[in-house]
Amino acid sequence: MSSPAVDAVLATPAPAAAARTDVARAFAPASVGNVAVGFDILGHSMVEAGDRAEVRRLAEPEVRIAAIRGCVADLPLEPHKNTAGAALLAMREALDLPFGFELTLHKGIALGSGMGGSAASCVAALVAANALLEQPLSREALYRFALEGEAVASGSRHGDNLGPMLLGGLVLATHERLLRIPVPPAWHCALVHPHCVLETRKARAALAGNYALGEFVAQSANLALLLAGCFRGDAALVREGLKDVLVEPRRAPLVPGFIRVKQAALDHHAFGASISGGGPSVFGWYACRADADAAASAMRAAFAEAGLDSDTFVAPVDGPAATLVDALPDEA
Amino acid sequence: MSSPAVDAVLATPAPAAAARTDVARAFAPASVGNVAVGFDILGHSMVEAGDRAEVRRLAEPEVRIAAIRGCVADLPLEPHKNTAGAALLAMREALDLPFGFELTLHKGIALGSGMGGSAASCVAALVAANALLEQPLSREALYRFALEGEAVASGSRHGDNLGPMLLGGLVLATHERLLRIPVPPAWHCALVHPHCVLETRKARAALAGNYALGEFVAQSANLALLLAGCFRGDAALVREGLKDVLVEPRRAPLVPGFIRVKQAALDHHAFGASISGGGPSVFGWYACRADADAAASAMRAAFAEAGLDSDTFVAPVDGPAATLVDALPDEA
Numbered sequence: 001m002s003s004p005a006v007d008a009v010l011a012t013p014a015p016a017a018a019a020r021t022d023v024a025r026a027f028a029p030a031s032v033g034n035v036a037v038g039f040d041i042l043g044h045s046m047v048e049a050g051d052r053a054e055v056r057r058l059a060e061p062e063v064r065i066a067a068i069r070g071c072v073a074d075l076p077l078e079p080h081k082n083t084a085g086a087a088l089l090a091m092r093e094a095l096d097l098p099f100g101f102e103l104t105l106h107k108g109i110a111l112g113s114g115m116g117g118s119a120a121s122c123v124a125a126l127v128a129a130n131a132l133l134e135q136p137l138s139r140e141a142l143y144r145f146a147l148e149g150e151a152v153a154s155g156s157r158h159g160d161n162l163g164p165m166l167l168g169g170l171v172l173a174t175h176e177r178l179l180r181i182p183v184p185p186a187w188h189c190a191l192v193h194p195h196c197v198l199e200t201r202k203a204r205a206a207l208a209g210n211y212a213l214g215e216f217v218a219q220s221a222n223l224a225l226l227l228a229g230c231f232r233g234d235a236a237l238v239r240e241g242l243k244d245v246l247v248e249p250r251r252a253p254l255v256p257g258f259i260r261v262k263q264a265a266l267d268h269h270a271f272g273a274s275i276s277g278g279g280p281s282v283f284g285w286y287a288c289r290a291d292a293d294a295a296a297s298a299m300r301a302a303f304a305e306a307g308l309d310s311d312t313f314v315a316p317v318d319g320p321a322a323t324l325v326d327a328l329p330d331e332a
Numbered sequence: 333m334s335s336p337a338v339d340a341v342l343a344t345p346a347p348a349a350a351a352r353t354d355v356a357r358a359f360a361p362a363s364v365g366n367v368a369v370g371f372d373i374l375g376h377s378m379v380e381a382g383d384r385a386e387v388r389r390l391a392e393p394e395v396r397i398a399a400i401r402g403c404v405a406d407l408p409l410e411p412h413k414n415t416a417g418a419a420l421l422a423m424r425e426a427l428d429l430p431f432g433f434e435l436t437l438h439k440g441i442a443l444g445s446g447m448g449g450s451a452a453s454c455v456a457a458l459v460a461a462n463a464l465l466e467q468p469l470s471r472e473a474l475y476r477f478a479l480e481g482e483a484v485a486s487g488s489r490h491g492d493n494l495g496p497m498l499l500g501g502l503v504l505a506t507h508e509r510l511l512r513i514p515v516p517p518a519w520h521c522a523l524v525h526p527h528c529v530l531e532t533r534k535a536r537a538a539l540a541g542n543y544a545l546g547e548f549v550a551q552s553a554n555l556a557l558l559l560a561g562c563f564r565g566d567a568a569l570v571r572e573g574l575k576d577v578l579v580e581p582r583r584a585p586l587v588p589g590f591i592r593v594k595q596a597a598l599d600h601h602a603f604g605a606s607i608s609g610g611g612p613s614v615f616g617w618y619a620c621r622a623d624a625d626a627a628a629s630a631m632r633a634a635f636a637e638a639g640l641d642s643d644t645f646v647a648p649v650d651g652p653a654a655t656l657v658d659a660l661p662d663e664a
Binding site for chain 1: 370371372373374490504506507508509511513539542543544545548549551552553555556557559560563564569572578
């Protein structure tokens with residue numbers, strides 16, 4: 001005797017299933033790239049903001065972008081110039097698919113915010129498109145397509161935002177692979193996004209030039225302390241390690257009010273605080289949500305002193321990965 | 333009723349105990365500094381070689397070096413010019429001790445070998461002297477004195493050799509602290525020391541100049557993979573990470589036959605292989621002792637092809653810390 005519930009699943013008619021897989025929608029969360037000590041290789045997801053993508057299967061073997069809506073609209077609709085479009089092109093070509101994709105993006109992350117907006121569009125589009133494949137790929141297998149898309153946005157192949165969106169949580173992202181790093185569930189991030197734009201390419205240009213070996217030794221030690229602290233769930237080690245001595249000094253002048261905002265973050269028992277991704281957003285890590293909430297308010301006030309309104313986000317460091325969703329936001 | 337054995341211990345006469353603590357002897361193992369991806373911050377002990385120190389308590393508040401014997405004899409006897417002497421001076425001054433130390437060193441590690449010879453002298457002397465204190469310090473508390481000694485030898489305060497000698501095993505050593513990193517007991521290191529000298533200062537001079545940010549990113553990713561592999565006991569991650577893209581290319585020309593020796597190390601299933609410390613010794617990591625033994629022989633043969641005789645050492649990566657011992661080697 002089989003149960004009615006199992007029978008119902010087994011009896012799902014094939015045509016309905018096929019119809020259901022002609023379109024899929026996904027949400028990819030924002031992320032904090034670099035995490036102070038892992039430039040280009042370390043990031044974590046921040047579920048409080050994100051991009052959504054709707055992907056429709058096309059009979060024609062091509063990639064089209066139907067529309068871009070939400071908080072950013074003036075992005076290129078030519079797929080090879082668009083970060084999400086380029087990711088879908090890379091997927092279609094690598095898998096030699098006999099069909100194509102039509103993409104509609106709903107941006108929930110501002111461009112040039114340091115919250116991984118370009119990566120979120122890539123990942124949301126890939127996760128939705130993946131659901132339309134006969135044999136969907138693993139999240140790790142989507143990574144190389146996502147890197148192609150990210151390169152369109154920033155001119156650099158780096159996965160510190162893509163990795164956490166694909167796998168969730170804190171992720172080490174090399175050129176070749178992703179690895180999730182354990183983080184205690186109580187640890188929270190406060191992320192504050194001031195209403196000004198810092199283009200990723202400009203943020204990267206601030207890093208041009210040469211570096212001394214000693215700078216790297218100090219930053220490596222901090223990275224090692226942070227990783228050891230995460231693997232051991234030891235906040236004291238993270239407090240020692242969560243300090244960017246390499247990149248932050250070069251980028252801080254590009255973020256209005258940075259010194260005061262960082263101090264506000266630290267004043268609320270932060271493990272550490274720094275610039276999120278290429279900036280101008282600033283983040284701090286905390287032992288609990290209450291500290292992160294208090295810090296977010298103080299950081300917002302500090303940006304206000306610098307003449308900038310801002311949005312605040314508080315979420316667990318060990319945040320979720322991108323997921324399939326039922327619908328794009330209603331914009332009626 | 334108490335047991336005779338306990339009675340015997342309790343009955344140990346106080347004068348005998350006091351006499352026993354007038355002199356102490358310690359052994360500090362060799363070490364592999366840098367471990368390819370942790371320049372100046374990561375090292376592990378190698379128990380198959382080491383230095384010994386005998387320290388005698390002096391009534392006078394001074395530090396003297398009575399003799400230096402073993403495989404190196406032409407070292408300065410002025411304590412502030414000698415690595416172990418400087419470490420004892422730092423200890424005596426910091427603790428404001430009302431007595432002094434007389435040191436006899438027995439060198440088992442060749443100078444300029446890349447096996448942590450100067451660090452081993454520091455640590456052996458400090459561990460022995462520590463046993464003469466009324467209230468001996470923790471190994472972590474000895475670290476700052478050891479750094480003072482190491483600076484005399486290399487001109488740089490770095491603890492990648494000191495740390496593993498003080499704590500044992502694989503150790504992360506920042507300027508401020510030591511942290512032991514877990515390593516599976518089966519993992520072994522093959523270390524081969526060719527009979528030529530590469531002065532630490534010369535090895536450091538090869539690293540002068542500027543570095544590109546991209547080099548740091550690649551090396552950071554490797555360091556992160558190595559650490560994650562150790563915390564998870566995952567050899568595949570260590571295989572990905574144990575590659576020095578930053579320092580080895582600059583130092584390799586200083587090590588005769590390096591390319592062939594490294595290849596010999598890799599040919600025997602190494603996780604990775606590189607220069608030990610400042611060189612010229614070369615090391616590889618292996619999943620088991622048998623692989624490490626085979627590799628050590630092949631590496632020795634490769635050095636022989638370059639015209640160099642060499643010594644081989646095979647020991648667990650998770651090796652022991654420095655220990656008190658009963659006697660210096662008999663040199664009669």
